[in-house]
Amino acid sequence: MAYTKTTTTSYGQRLSGSLKGIVGGLVMFIAGTCLLWWNEGRAVKTAKAINEAQSVAVHVDDVSSVDPSIDGKLIHASAFADTKDILTDDIFGVRELAIKLSRTVEYYQWVEETKTEKRDKIGGGEETVTTYTYEAKWVGSPVNSSDFEDSEYRGENFVLTNVKDEKQLAPTVTFGGYMLPDFLKAGISGMKPVQVNMTEAQIAEWNKEIRKSLGIDSNDSSNSTTVEKLAREWNRKRNWLQDVGDSTQLVHVKDNVVYFGQSPNSPQVGDVRVTIEKVVPADVSVIAKVNGSTFEDYIAKNGESFSRIEMGTISAENMFQHAHDENNMLTWILRLIGVLLVVGGLKAMFSIVTTLLKVLPFLANIADAGIGIVSGVLGIVWSLLVIGIAWLVFRPVIGIALLVVAVGGIVFLKSRAKKKTQDDVFNATPPPPPTAAR
Template identity: 50%
Template structure:
């Protein structure tokens, strides 16, 4: 059954909160305005940088050997990424030669959800009813059930193992004959399962420790997620003393190793009784890796290294895309990405401006809360006005930014708009005269 919590806020408190909201509203309005201005400048500068880079970039067919004549040039090439770095997760003894090794942890927990309904009452007070309900689900972090609102669900959560997500990345990765910088290494994609094969001794030891912890917590559920972790020190973060060597399976076949409380299936290490019937406290650890492969790069050659291109306006460019991608396609993608980011930030800026205006004028609505029906009518009008004013203000800021950052383009657009308005006005007058003449005739 759902648990409900009811809170009543008096009229005076609501008006007081609205007064505080005016200050917050001005901050949101200023923040949204600043974001809109900065975003237009950022968009223009990135566009200029990409256009400049396109004029100087050259395609190189073969980068298998260093070419001194390419030093200092911005190049595009497709080659095979390679590394000899061995990546190791010492907590579990998992290792491989790869560009990236990642450990993702999921916990099966009770999770608190809530739904809130508000109702204005005659006299200006407000009643808020919050309904809390609880579901068992997989989640990325342990949940502290001690903070749950419903006492019946408090202290129900625990974990058989408390450990964080972890990612390991190779430091030495080559692209043909050239070494990739860290930011480009991080751009390499193509995740594949890191299949596991653990020693019988290691699995048996884990199974014994987990069973002991499970039995102790099933008798009396712990009141926080750290309590069980203290009892399972042999599998806690950083404890690699008892970890045996783990071999990976490169054949692509799924390796299953089952014990009562520890199960290995391909690249998943599961702690719990039954992976097909998860219980609160169960933990699933998934291992993936990124292997060497073909990639396309736009970067500047510097000796035996690749580095970012620095445009005249100071903006930097270095791009890596997995697979064979042409130079034109990569630049087109960068332009598209710039445009998408620009529009996303514009909408965020507009949202902040409108929210700020609502915060400023919200007191007009709250002052009328003594008569809820009247406050609702005024609220609709204030909301509409704030949206219209917010849109107009945002467009003015964007237009002013374009005049500042691209005066020639903005001037041409402004002239076109003026001419169009003049044409429409003149056409309207001509149509009006024509109608008058038709009536007289």
């Protein structure tokens, strides 16, 4: 059931908030402008570094042994990324030959979600209706429910056990006769489930520890300011233990999942789910600078670093193209973020006009719509101007060419409009002669 809270803001408070909004809007506008400028420079530097790397990279067919003749060179090669290391997760009895071992932990918790609706009042005030809803779902970390608005859900969250996420890399991963450094190991993907085989003794120990962790330590109540909060949590745990009973199995193992709770098929608040996965040896393709028997980043003349690893046997041409594609995608994403910051900043700065008119809500609504349109248009124009100037600085040849095309287009459109006006005047039908009076 939803919980609703209503608050009222006076006209004076709204004006004060709008004044603060001007400052916040200015910060957003400047941040968006700086992001747009920096992004264009970043995109060009990255593209130049990729092109430079592509021009000097050499393909090596065989990397089965260390070749001193390619030391210090940027190479492209494909080989089997292998390891003999055994990675372990002792608390779950896992021992696997793997390049990576990952433990992902999820908690079943009440999560508070809010929906806010604002209503203008005659006289400039504002009524805010906030609706709080609660949903139990799997999340990546325990949720503190002590600050929930609805007292019915406040303090209801707890966890049967706290287990940390963990990611391990094999110390030694070979690439033919070479060793892969950590930054290249991290790029090897393809997670596969690990078969968890916990012993009966381990499961029994986990059951014991969970019940023990749900017990009450009287020393925790020494701080009187937390007594009410702790009492509610203790009661929640006590009730849970009473419902479960002493003989209920609290640890369930299936495939690569360890489940802490009464039933994996019927999750309850407090349950914990641990998933174990691994990355096994596989074929990979690498572009990196050879440094003895290992690799390092290639540093371009502009200071940008470049290296790359992809799964499977991939040609150098395709790998460099993928790098360009990723750079282009990031460029457009950052452009969009920059434009949104600029537009949002302008709207926040102009919001004082809307607030001044809030004494008559219908006028404020008209002004708000107008400000939204104006902010959007000005924001997009400003963003294009910043990007255009950045192109003149970072891509002068393309920037000047585009500027010439743009100016030529404007001149052409103006000349067409002028010619059309002249033609309309020339071809205009003269008015009929006046009729003679009878």
